Ligand SMILES: Nc1ncnc2c1ncn2[C@@H]1O[C@H](COP(=O)(O)OP(=O)(O)OP(=O)(O)O)[C@@H](O)[C@H]1O
């Protein structure tokens with residue numbers, strides 16, 4: 001409908017807007033300063049021999065580093081999966097009207113947010129000093145299976161438990177904020193259509209909460225990528241620790257830290273683009289156009305700057321006023 | 323939607339509802355016959371919304387009896403005692419009646435058509451093709467067939483409310499509850515929603531409508547019920563209540579809205 005109107009306006013003989021844009025000398029000065037500083041930085045990277053770019057290149061794809069990278073990715077992915085699954089369960093428990101459930105969830109979040117991650121990791125690693133044997137069975141009753149803690153909880157398991165359970169506490173708060181962001185009218189509508197609580201959660205509340213959940217969760221994932229380096233205390237050769245093992249031998253500290261950092265940056269870049277993609281998916285239906293993207297925010301905030309204008313996104317029917 | 327029995331569709335017998343210490347409903351008794359259109363009027367805070375929500379069991383009543391199509395809402399009678407129904411039974415009771423809200427409450431992350439078929443497919447387990455076919459005809463009925471793939475945020479308020487009505491209709495309800503369906507709309511959009519409701523009324527849909535649209539009540543309602551302070555002040559055919567109100571408080575209210 002609106003597209004039609006625009007069509008008629010364009011075909012009619014209406015004078016085009018050809019105004020002189022307002023000048024912004026401040027922007028120009030700022031841009032020049034930034035460019036000069038940037039050039040100086042790149043220059044020193046190239047001419048300073050202490051960076052040892054040859055060494056960096058030599059180790060970038062070495063087996064030791066790649067093995068560490070793999071371990072880091074594995075830990076990040078699994079810890080986030082545990083964190084998100086358990087965190088969502090905790091958030092739903094927290095929102096439940098069952099007092100025991102919501103208190104248990106609150107207690108969990110309090111404990112795991114309130115103690116240092118490092119302590120939690122060491123705790124899981126040394127669980128055998130508290131419980132030499134772990135067993136599964138009827139509460140206060142007979143035992144079905146049982147095993148030595150040292151065997152059951154390897155360094156990797158301890159690292160996963162530490163990172164995942166800790167992450168669940170933070171994720172629970174993020175998911176809770178997301179759930180609270182959904183208007184209660186949505187719950188009324190779902191209930192009046194005969195939807196069950198679970199169905200309402202899955203089909204109505206969580207998909208809308210995602211818009212609020214995804215950005216901080218992306219942040220948490222990128223944070224986790226680097227937090228995994230803390231498991232070096234359990235002598236786990238993840239990316240950073242692998243680099244450290246190399247320079248402990250070769251004394252090429254800086255180049256190897258650069259190798260590790262480049263990998264962290266690369267993975268962060270990939271994760272960021274995945275996050276943007278997911279955000280765009282869950283933004284569907286929000287507002288009348290592509291609201292919720294930074295791009296659109298900039299377009300509106302700087303609408304008076306002619307050069308911030310961006311091409312109309314495909315499929316946005318109601319953008320108007322351009 | 324032609325009435326098949328002569329028991330009332332809604333039967334409220336001295337319904338009380340309190341939130342903590344505030345008594346919002348203080349013994350509401352009224353009936354809505356099958357095929358009847360009843361408009362519920364009254365000043366703000368008189369308990370109209372609360373009463374509608376009780377009919378749908380979105381709120382639990384504190385005392386009295388509330389039946390829809392001869393069944394207690396949210397409870398069953400068992401050896402002279404009331405037993406709460408489980409969530410499943412309550413959901414299926416709700417699926418038999420539909421509610422249209424002041425704020426539309428469409429699902430913003432789903433297209434218009436997805437909104438309309440969501441409950442028939444998920445709740446009533448209808449085949450998607452069947453629900454879609456009927457959903458499209460419901461959308462056509464409210465004049466929005468061409469908007470089926472839009473998102474609610476891309477529609478005007480009047481269009482959203484008509485989608486909400488189509489969503490309600492696609493459940494094939496035996497009773498429709500409207501809570502001030504036009505109060506959030508710009509004046510020029512009120513008419514398109516009332517037109518749809520009027521045509522539903524003509525087709526014999528059983529409707530209980532909370533509204534401030536006196537014109538609609540006068541034309542479309544079989545009966546109007548006036549509430550104030552959680553009780554029914556007066557009820558009767560629109561002509562009688564509007565032209566010859568018996569109660570002083572009715573007169574006072576009508577003098578403000580007429
Ligand atoms: N959940 C609640 N908790 C406490 N009090 C409530 C609750 N819901 C409604 N009330 C109170 O009940 C009274 C009646 O509210 P209700 O919404 O039913 O009135 P209404 O007739 O629909 O008014 P309006 O015309 O403004 O919509 C009000 O005083 C309100 O404050």
Ligand SMILES: [Mg+2]
Nearest residue numbers: 370371372502
């Ligand atoms: Mg109300």
